[in-house]
Amino acid sequence: MTRRQGRRDRDHVVLEFDTVEPDDAHPPAAAPAEESRVAARAGRRRVRWWLAGLVVVGVVGAMAAADRWHERSVEDRLADSEGGVTSLGPAPSVLWTTDGVGDVAMQRWDETTLLVGTEVVAIDPGTGEERWTARLGKEPACGSPTTVDGSWTRTLTCVSTVDGDATATVLDDRGRTLGERTFEDVAGVAAVAGDGVVAEIRRVDGPGSITVPRVSVDGATRGLATVRAVEVTIRDVRAGEALAVTRVDPTPQDQACPGETTAAPGVEDDGRVLVLADCGLDAYLSPTGVRLDDPEVPGDSVVALGDGTSQRRASAGSWGAVVDADGAEVWRPEGEVLRPVASDGASRDVVLVREPSGVVKAFDGSHRELWSRTVSGATLLVQASGTVVMSGPTSIVALDLDDGDEVWRLPMRADTFVAGGLTDGEHAIVRTATSNGGPPTNGRLAALRLESGSADWTVPIEGDAVLTAVDGAVLLLVDGALERLG
Template identity: 30%
Template structure:
């Protein structure tokens, strides 16, 4: 059986016109579009590689991506020059917005229909508060405040991916600073081309990746990550039964398969930073060992069929036939315990924490509690805990001294050594925001509750902030809350609501210290998308476009 090549992606290089700039560095075009014209951009729904995996059953929740990673735009934040320390912290923080004193309103929108989409759908917040959007055959630098183009880079091909990008690990959207934007295009024959872009849209280097790899993608911290199936496994006695489109069943044990070699190289120089081999292990999801033809009507056993991946600034995750591995940017593999059960619906995943470090979770899906190992930023185990680890959707930046865990209908704060600091008689489901003094949680009764970070005391309770959606759930609990943001004094929550044929997003803001109403507004929504904080600004991404919100009184 011949080697299965990488995704059918075309060459992805920048075609630029020199303007006498520094030798060896290609400048971006600085010709802005007419201010009266709308700069159309439609983020693409998926990478070429991920299209091969769509529609397949997934029983093992291997990364907690919740079905989004395959269709999300890549997001990278590139550090800008420092200004006020508080503003800097908020710009770099998860869900941090520099000013929430007034309700958001649409400042600009890029939703023009264009012929052909850049499948990477690159959405990259860069230094100087410019968001770079990959559309079709160009990369456009859009001013985050005004939506006007700052620069344009022509691309030779629409296919490719840029990163390390945005990764969704559970509830937390990992949008962190990065120094360089790395773009990779992998051809049908496996050859991969790398382009490294600086913060002003200039191309720093273009090169071809050496060697033969099954997958080449942008990695964290200015790297390129490559994956290659290796080994010579024994044949397996396996049959496929049922309709490949609806009820395919794999009969027999897959007890041998390929190992996976992973490596990371400097994106600019190509110098290898690390290499490791993930050995073939237990197969929890046998459909990961099956390949389908383009129409999906024919299937065959192929132990190199699937190579799912998710890459963020602090974590690399890969999964395939008998393969499950998470690694730090330095190449340290994070151990994921096996689960002693015959139930195929198993959770084995790792996610980065907003304050640094990782949490490794394992157990059976929908059981009362999972087991978690809390790791430091170096990947070393700190302590273990049972329950539900609450990582904040939004913070004001900086490091927290406590980790919140929900267990036995109580919220518990643990210090860095895993020792209990306090308990609160609140059954928290999600940690919406963390300010200097207050942790704002959503509890199992759809109440938004402010807890004092010092002692866990209940500062305030609001039972009306998600009532619009709860009413649609037949009077029962919905838990439906799309996003939360903070500027340190204000906490804003976003809840979907439906009025006839329209889908709206209801934004409600309260004082973080008291829970008092500050403002509310309703914004149009297509019903599917993500509200994001990028460099202290609010953005709305959907498959149809990108919208920038202005805030403040």
């Protein structure tokens, strides 16, 4: 591991004021009383000059402090935003590399990078130094340490499963074990968003069971299988308390399946959506156990929007209502709510919706339409500094967030695709690669100016590298090594 650190000293402005004193070589004759009055006036004059200098220095100091506060607040907002970066220079290079990290999943925990493989390793994104390591058993899966609305928790919950038994472990931000619980004979256990909670899934007997056609190993349909309901318990790992219990009845279906299987849960969007998709099961729940999809609409799904709300989607691909964490309808847009890949966090009240016709509409915080524009096949890459940058099959286009007017457009080659984006508030840092049916190649990062689209710099990266932003730092996971660009 190599480390390179840089430091930029802040400029200090010192203002000096000189007062012109009377000519002491030829003082005017004065009576003692007059001399005292002259001395008093000179003293008051010096005080006034001194106070004036102090006021000017104070104003300049206050302005400098305000500038530093504004800069710090912008950096904090970027570091907290999805895809926000603060540490890229004019020609980014690798600042440090940690080799031998193996086959791991990379995720963020506030100001820490987590590498989850056969063990959980916490890395300082600024230096690459290891903060702590936790050994939790075979291939743990860790939930995102966030609440439903996306704020960070101070605990991390990980689940390891061996031979049908699951063990959930709660760690603090130093890697110390705060609690542990084993679940036997369960259909599945998943760490969901929250402070030390898991979703415990068990098959239950009773009313609600259905029969479905059974398909055998050779693919032939043979007889019927009984599919039982599922009980989902949101449980506090340390206290053992059941916080919520939700029953999910099977969904009638014509398609054959192997019969009752594990009902192992899936987790989407950092644990904010719990997915039950199995033989005869189709349900989407919040981390508190609330049903988010519509039980009366078979095959529908739910997509989390990152702010504690989710949007329903029908099996045919049409989009429905936006619901909160309690499943209550918030509003009903006529299309898909676009979630930016990267944002500076300054314009979260403006929401973009893509309608089936290809029209993109902007709405304010009260869901009033601001503007509309046709954008072909648009993915919302960056929303920052009053600009939105979207990618389509043939070009990257920037629109003014206030009125939807096109700011600039860059064409792309037919074999090039956009694979992600970051932002420092001044640039859309776009990741592109090429593919001819095989693995992505010719990967690169390009910093495109938000106001013009001109590239300030371009750096090559591996086509299959995992790229993320953690606490404002840009990290790459590639070929068993973790790198930081800066």
